[in-house]
Amino acid sequence: MIIDLDKAKEFLRVDHDDEDSLIQDMIDSAAAYTLEYLNWEEEREEYPAPVISATLLMLGDLYENRTAQAPVQLFNNKSYNRLLSPYRMMVI
Numbered sequence: 625m626i627i628d629l630d631k632a633k634e635f636l637r638v639d640h641d642d643e644d645s646l647i648q649d650m651i652d653s654a655a656a657y658t659l660e661y662l663n664w665e666e667e668r669e670e671y672p673a674p675v676i677s678a679t680l681l682m683l684g685d686l687y688e689n690r691t692a693q694a695p696v697q698l699f700n701n702k703s704y705n706r707l708l709s710p711y712r713m714m715v716i
Contacts, residue, residue, distance in 0.1 A: 625655070625667065626654075626655045626658060626659075626667075626671050626675065626676060626679045627651055627654075627655070627676060627679055627680060627683070628651075629644060629647060629648055629651065631680075632647055632650075632651050632680070632683055633647060635680045635683065635684065636683070636684065636687050647683075647687070650683055650686040650687055651683060653686060654679050654680075654682035654683040654686060655667075655679055657682055658675065658678060658679045658682060658708065661708055661712065662675070662708060662711055662712050662713060663712060663713040663714070663715050664713065672711060674707040674708065674710070674711070675707070675708065675711055677707055678703070678704045678707040678708045681701055681703060681704050681707075682704060685701065
C-alpha cells in the first residue's frame with residue numbers, strides 16, 4: 625500500500641469519518657494509476673518519497689475534482705510526472 629487512510633486524510637485535511645469509504649476508493653484508484661504509470665507489476669514493501677508524494681497529488685485531484693466536468697479548465701500537474709519519472713520502468 626502506497627498510502628493508508630490516515631495519511632490520506634491528513635493530506636486532504638479531512639478530520640471526520642463520513643467519507644472514509646469514498647477516500648479509500650480514491651486511494652486505491654490513485655495507487656493503481658501510479659503503479660500503472662510506473663509500469664510496476666506489483667506493490668512493494670516500501671516506496672520512495674517521490675512516489676508517495678505523486679500518489680498524494682493524484683488523490684488530491686480526485687478528491688477536489690469529483691466530476692468529469694468543471695466550470696474552469698483543469699490542467700495536468702507536471703509535478704506528478706516529474707516525481708515519478710526517475711522510477712518509471714520503460715516497457716519495450
